[in-house]
Amino acid sequence: xxxxxxxxxxxxxxxxxxxxxxxxxxxxxxxxxxxxxxxxxxxxxxxxxxxxxxxxxxxxxxxxxxxxxxxxxxxxxxxxxxxxxxxxxxxxxxxxxxxxxxxxxxxxxxxxxxxxxxxxxxxxxxxxxxxxxxxxxxxxxxxxxxxxxxxxxxxxxxxxxxxxxxxxxxxxxxxxxxxxxxxxxxxxxxxxxxxxxxxxxxxxxxxxxxxxxxxxxxxxxxxxxxxxxxxxxxxxxxxxxxxxxxxxxxxxxxxxxxxxxxxxxxxxxxxxxxxxxxxxxxxxxxxxxxxxxxxxxxxxxxxxxxxxxxxxxxxxxxxxxxxxxxxxx
Ligand SMILES: NC(=O)c1ccc[n+]([C@@H]2O[C@H](COP(=O)([O-])OP(=O)(O)OC[C@H]3O[C@@H](n4cnc5c(N)ncnc54)[C@H](OP(=O)(O)O)[C@@H]3O)[C@@H](O)[C@H]2O)c1
Numbered sequence: 001x002x003x004x005x006x007x008x009x010x011x012x013x014x015x016x017x018x019x020x021x022x023x024x025x026x027x028x029x030x031x032x033x034x035x036x037x038x039x040x041x042x043x044x045x046x047x048x049x050x051x052x053x054x055x056x057x058x059x060x061x062x063x064x065x066x067x068x069x070x071x072x073x074x075x076x077x078x079x080x081x082x083x084x085x086x087x088x089x090x091x092x093x094x095x096x097x098x099x100x101x102x103x104x105x106x107x108x109x110x111x112x113x114x115x116x117x118x119x120x121x122x123x124x125x126x127x128x129x130x131x132x133x134x135x136x137x138x139x140x141x142x143x144x145x146x147x148x149x150x151x152x153x154x155x156x157x158x159x160x161x162x163x164x165x166x167x168x169x170x171x172x173x174x175x176x177x178x179x180x181x182x183x184x185x186x187x188x189x190x191x192x193x194x195x196x197x198x199x200x201x202x203x204x205x206x207x208x209x210x211x212x213x214x215x216x217x218x219x220x221x222x223x224x225x226x227x228x229x230x231x232x233x234x235x236x237x238x239x240x241x242x243x244x245x246x247x248x249x250x251x252x253x254x255x256x257x258x259x260x261x262x263x264x265x266x267x268x269x270x271x272x273x274x275x276x277x278x279x280x281x282x283x284x285x286x287x288x289x290x291x292x293x294x295x296x297x298x299x300x301x302x303x304x305x306x307x308x309x310x311x312x313x314x315x316x317x318x319x320x321x322x323x324x325x326x327x328x329x
Contacts, residue, residue: 028274051130059081087106132187133185141158146199146200162208166188189231230270
């Protein structure tokens with residue numbers, strides 16, 4: 001009898017451990033291998049003769065990597081960014097290497113609040129076949145802080161860039177996509193911060209939650225005609241994150257974009273890199289209150305360090321300029 005109870009307990013424990021390890025393993029294999037291999041749209045699925053991919057924030061970071069990859073796939077590209085010089089250099093590089101047509105538009109999306117600016121932007125897309133829109137441009141406040149301490153200007157800029165620009169670009173492009181009678185694609189850059197509490201970068205993470213929710217919703221609206229997908233990465237090595245080190249959690253923009261290309265047409269939002277996906281699983285096991293407290297502590301430290309560094313720099317500058325002043329007799 002005692003032996004049977006032991007076997008029963010072992011059987012139950014073994015069963016639970018088995019279920020707890022096998023189910024996540026199957027889900028992982030499904031998500032990382034089967035879904036991209038058998039259920040995603042190929043990059044060429046959206047292309048017709050002369051089709052364009054429009055990319056915002058195209059001159060640097062993730063936007064530049066998307067631009068180059070779409071050009072490599074034979075798409076013409078319409079690149080938009082605020083700085084003329086890197087935009088023009090990218091145009092020349094792509095035309096030379098990939099022999100596709102490149103249209104460039106110098107545009108500071110923060111200035112789009114001005115009357116008539118969006119009509120002006122819409123006019124630039126007249127007569128072009130918009131197959132792909134990459135809503136990439138976005139910003140995070142340079143200094144983490146509690147909500148009351150944020151500059152109103154920064155709040156405004158983040159909402160304008162991360163939400164309003166994305167909505168307006170999408171609103172301009174969808175009618176053009178529906179006219180094509182061909183499958184089209186909209187890519188939105190959300191962030192891992194969209195899924196968990198993010199004290200001290202609360203506005204940024206909330207704008208990214210909006211992006212994810214919006215992509216899920218309109219992906220359902222235009223199913224079969226327009227694939228809409230939001231990506232929710234953790235760390236990509238760009239000017240925004242200032243990450244330089246090589247680490248398994250930090251991708252180059254090029255590798256990140258390669259992962260993104262595996263998931264077109266599969267769902268409304270996804271974290272395309274397998275290690276970031278594991279980070280999502282780990283994070284979702286932590287109660288959100290504890291997670292929030294940890295992020296708050298960490299971001300408070302980042303803020304303190306930033307302010308101290310800034311003060312030290314200013315002190316040094318002041319000392320240097322005092323030394324340079326000619327001594328009065
Ligand atoms: N990097 C990450 O780890 C990460 C993670 C999650 C989500 N994301 C999201 O991915 C997107 C791209 O991020 P990133 O890291 O590649 O950023 P980035 O390195 O800052 O590059 C963004 C590009 O957009 C341009 N830009 C910025 N403000 C603009 C404006 N007002 N008008 C026009 N162009 C403007 C930038 O130009 P300047 O060089 O002149 O600033 C730059 O060329 C963002 O939406 C971001 O929130 C990034």
